[in-house]
Amino acid sequence: MEGQLSASGGFMINMSVIKAFLVSPLKWLRVTVAVIFFIGIAYAFLHHIPAWNVPNMTGGGEGVEDSFSLARWQLVPSVLGTLSGAAVSAVILGVLLLLTLLFGRVYCSFICPLGILQDIVFRIRRWLAPKRFLKFSRPVPWMRYGVLALLAACCVTGLAGLSLNWLDPYSIFGRIMYVLAWPAAIWSNNLLAADSSSADLVQMDYFPAAFPVLLASAGMLGLVAVMSAWKGRLYCNTVCPVGTFLGLLSRISLFRLGFDPASCKKCGKCVKPCKAQCLNLKEYKIDSSRCVACYDCVRSCSEGGIRYRWFTRVRQQIPAQKKKVPPASAPSSSAAVPSIAGSSRRQFLEATAVGLAAAAFSGCRGDAARKLDPTQCVLPPGAGSLERFLDICTGCQMCVANCPTHVLQPSYLQLGLKGFMKPRMDFATKYCLYDCHRCAEVCPTGAIRRMPVTAERDTEGITKDTTRIAVARFYVCRCLVAREDMDCGACTEHCPTKALYTVPYIGRDGQEHRLPRLDPSLCIGCGACEHACPVTAERPEERERRNSCDLCEEKCEFGRRREMPPRALVVRAVNPQQKAVKKFEDKAVDPVGDADFPF
Structure with a gap:
């Protein structure tokens, strides 16, 4: 018998435990890949700081280039890179969509740095309050699809750069790293350099961002941290448009996590660690549109009650469960369906109308760019026109963090509302090096085109x-x-x-x-x-006589x-x-x- 001593004195292991052990490596695979992406992308922002530069990953080495390539695996940068004509971005986008169609929202737990940051915050909260567990909660479709409809309306009306600037999860993480983590890293580096005799540790100057940029970045970090500590992946399943879009694709994924009623004992061990709150144990259902494929539920179940299944097997369980419904309750449930569908449809149209109205009211498509101060609108080489740059750039700050002279700085309103927190040249800080094009090399969206730095003088083309x-x-x-x-x-x-x-x-x-x-x-x-x-x-005392200059023939x-x-x-x-x-x-x-x- 299973679970008893054998005749030879050995212990026969329960087969369900073996099955759970064979499936649990999925979680460790997820943790390993997530650590690689999180540390790699964070290192791409902080590798210039000596105290945070890993010895085997020196600046300009292969490790730094690999960390930049990890940033190109983000969904929104890959979409924008594809629209810019980058073949590599098109391949990456295809791989990400294929993974979603196969296994669901693996991107959210494996690759997205903001999602991994939420997992870290949620893990810390569980350590501080180990007896507090999450329960299954109903989805909030009006908010999820409302934000997605608003983003779609902004893209149609030419405000994609403005909406992605605030909603793209990778760009939010990038601003958190540069605006908030970068000053802390420089402070720790200068503190260590002051007490160290090592030649590798040197003092670094810090160029603070504008206070509104700092406030906006801190506000986004606070919002994400509070929602993560409270309800796990609440931000991903209510606000993030990337999570909503991938959730729609996950509804038709070929392999999905599902309950095995024959093995499940309804002990509730799988529900407690679920950070997406998508496990409906009473009805043996898993909301695949909200499941972020963290596999915590698979590891917690020792009976093999949750496993990956082919989508046809999941569909076969639905009619069987509906046949068990008493006939008396069928009319009331069917009568409620049109009401819910109609309500969702009305809410979707209302959200779309709000997005279109907001876009029309703002009216900052292209005319506002001509009213900006030309001394404040200098863009990095390769950005092209101002309109193109503002539409493609998401303000992730990767170019700002890797600029060797830090002439690139996040803007406040110098580039208009669409250019909030997007990079611009600040010559009061430094100047652009003649033989450097690092900003284009690290740009994941293609907003800054790559060009040869130098070329022979008799060759044609732009350098x-x-x-x-x-x-x-x-x-x-x-x-x-x-x-x-x-x-x-x-x-x-x-x-x-x-x-x-x-x-x-x-x-x-x-x-x-x-x-x-x-x-x-x-x-x-x-x-x-x-x-x-x-x-x-x-000087302030010179302002009164600044219009009476007689040192030149014409008025300046x-x-x-x-x-x-x-x-x-x-x-x-x-x-x-x-x-x-x-x-x-x-x-x-x-x-x-x-x-x-x-x-």
Whole structure:
């Protein structure tokens, strides 16, 4: 007999225990893959920080490149990459959809970093309150499909970039990593570097994001953490449109988890660890649209009452259960079906109408972009037009975290409402390196196109070193040479294309100086001149007399306001960006004057 001592003195193991053991490796497979994706994607954001750089994964090594490839396995970036024409993204998207059609929502527990973060929060809550368990709960279809309908309406009306910016789970995780985890990692690195004599640990500068960006990221983290600690995967099954879309596909998946009534004893062990609250033990049903394939229920069942089944076997159980329903209850249940269906249909139409109304009311499709300040709309090379960039970029901050000079910073409202938390060039922080295109290499959505960094001068095609993303404007009235008769060549020394050079200039002191001169046809808008310019913004006491400048012949107009610019050189965005500049080798003027460099 099973479970008793045999004649040889051995113990005969219960066969149901063996079956459960053979199925339980699914959970460990899920945990292993989830740890790889979570640590890998987090490392892609933090590998620049020495204290968080794993010794066998140095910056620029193969480990870093592998972590970037993990970010491309996210659903929304793969969809946007496919729409951008990336063949790799199309293959990844096909694999993700195929896995969903085969095994259900494995993406949510295996690959999605925000989902894995919710599992971590839920596990911590279980450690703190081990006697508190979740129970089966009814779905909330009006919220799930309402959010999905709103996203679809935004995509139709041209507001996909705005909606995905707030709803894409990978982008939410990316902002949590850069805006919140990045400062904490730098603080810990600087703390260790101050007390360490190791040459590998160095102090790092931190460029804080705007307070609204910080507040929005902290709010999203708080919302996800509270919902996870309270109801497990509540966020995934009510708010996340990716989970709702994959849930619809999971309804027709070929293999699904299902109850085995012959083996199930209704002990309730499977219901307690279910973070999706989708196990209806009374009716022997599992809501496949909400099940995230964590396999905690499979591991907790020692009787083999839950297992993967072919979808035809699941369908065969439904008619058998309906035949057991008393005839008296059949009319009432059937009469309730049209009411529920009609209510769901009305709620779906209402949600769609709300989305279309909100999109029409906002009216920020393309006209708003032309009203933005051109000095604040400089995009990374390869972004193309402003409209294209705002539609494809989801603001995941991967390019911002991996920019070597941190000239890329998350925007607040500089790019408009659609550009909230999306990267822009901030030349007050740093400038774009002439031979670097790291932002395009790590972009998972294709919002920043990849281009060769350099090429032979006789070859055709667009390269990064000849792509104009902006153009500088030189204000003589702010230059120290014309204003204070000082010898300065900071801008000409830093210009990589020789667009800035110096010409003889007789100052008011009667001596000869070297005054910078700008050739716009050679400027690529890297911002090196603006960053190097020693002229700072006006002091508060100078604001009253800023409109009475007499150092130049014409009035300096900065943007749309008739006022003094903050520096002698200001970089302004151009649109579209994919335009090659003239070969600067044709005119290589020595920018160094006769006087010594004073800075």
